[in-house]
Amino acid sequence: MEIIEGGNPQKKTRIAAVGDIHVKETDHGKWTEYFKNVGREADILILAGDLTDTGHLNEAEILKEELKACSIPIVAVLGNHDFERDQQKTIKKMLESDQIHILDGEAVVINNIGFAGIKGFGGGFGRYMLSMFGEQMFKSFVQEAVDEALKLDRALAHLESNYEEDLKKFVVMHYAPIKETIEGEPHEIWPFMGSSRLVEPINRREVEAVFHGHAHVGTLEGQTSAGVKVYNVARPILQRSHQLQHYIYEV
Numbered sequence: 001m002e003i004i005e006g007g008n009p010q011k012k013t014r015i016a017a018v019g020d021i022h023v024k025e026t027d028h029g030k031w032t033e034y035f036k037n038v039g040r041e042a043d044i045l046i047l048a049g050d051l052t053d054t055g056h057l058n059e060a061e062i063l064k065e066e067l068k069a070c071s072i073p074i075v076a077v078l079g080n081h082d083f084e085r086d087q088q089k090t091i092k093k094m095l096e097s098d099q100i101h102i103l104d105g106e107a108v109v110i111n112n113i114g115f116a117g118i119k120g121f122g123g124g125f126g127r128y129m130l131s132m133f134g135e136q137m138f139k140s141f142v143q144e145a146v147d148e149a150l151k152l153d154r155a156l157a158h159l160e161s162n163y164e165e166d167l168k169k170f171v172v173m174h175y176a177p178i179k180e181t182i183e184g185e186p187h188e189i190w191p192f193m194g195s196s197r198l199v200e201p202i203n204r205r206e207v208e209a210v211f212h213g214h215a216h217v218g219t220l221e222g223q224t225s226a227g228v229k230v231y232n233v234a235r236p237i238l239q240r241s242h243q244l245q246h247y248i249y250e251v
Helices: 032-041 057-069 088-095 136-162 187-192 196-204 235-242
Strands: 002-004 014-018 044-048 074-077 100-102 106-110 113-117 168-172 209-212 221-223 229-232 247-250
Touching: 014 032, 032 044, 032 057, 044 168, 044 209, 057 088, 074 113, 074 168, 088 100, 100 113, 106 136, 113 136, 136 168, 136 196, 209 247
Parallel strands: 002 106, 014 044, 044 074, 074 100, 113 168, 168 209, 209 229
Antiparallel strands: 014 247, 106 113, 221 229
């Protein structure tokens, strides 16, 4: 866990959140002004996965250069597109810096706000979740979501045990922990959009809010069974339905 102090703790912190920016090899110069503007409008930037379009290292290099225009701390997770070429570990290492925190079961505290991050995984929701039964291939699929939920729980536990009791905790992930924020996507692909297994540590650890992406035709806002707000900040949703470049959350 990293602890980064800064700013006035009495002042409200503005968190900008966006996912699925899908940076391409041809995007050199495209994002500079965007990241400059985010730095003017917010105090922390969340990137909720699918940072690159195809997981190519050249795309990650372009993103690394573009992010130099961003003047505020960045908390990010990787998405399924970043895993496409099995270069996710290299992408994470390329992008990380004192300012940029790529979380994969880790936690970071910035301006007295805690962030825990995972990629997440699929598996479906509620009584339609895939069960740990049958062929080994199905068991492995389900186990991936279980492992991601355990990673999230450990990261949240670190925030609870290493900082003040009233620390506000936020979760960043790529896949959805609830079905409400993927409403709009075809029902046939819901099992690949996220999993209810991810929500248990969110409810139990009293998280303030969750930010995810992945579902480009989903719904901006929902909440867990315990009332935790969940925001699908996939950029296509923000742009198409809300004419936003990023979502702003004030703490």
